[in-house]
Amino acid sequence: MRLDKWLKVSRLIKRRTVANEACDNGRISANGRPVKASYDVKAGDELELKFGDRSVRVEVLSVAEIVGKADAGAMYKQL
Secondary structure, three states, X not given: OEHHHHHHHOOOOOOHHHHHXXXXXXXXXXXXXXXXXXXXXXXXXXXXXXXXXXXXXXXXXXXXXXXXXXXXXXXXXXX
């Protein structure tokens, strides 16, 4: 699954266009290197998201196309 879509489905970022822009601006890295929105997310990847002066690190636990709001938090583990 594409990174921008995974960020939206997991509800870490509310809109896919915002996720796409964050990737284009180099604010998201996977396994220690900056990635584009087309990066293929796999279980076990470590993602770092930078929002202004705040940084969030998560580990991808699962990748699914359709996830309910209640189950979105189970797609990742915050580090």
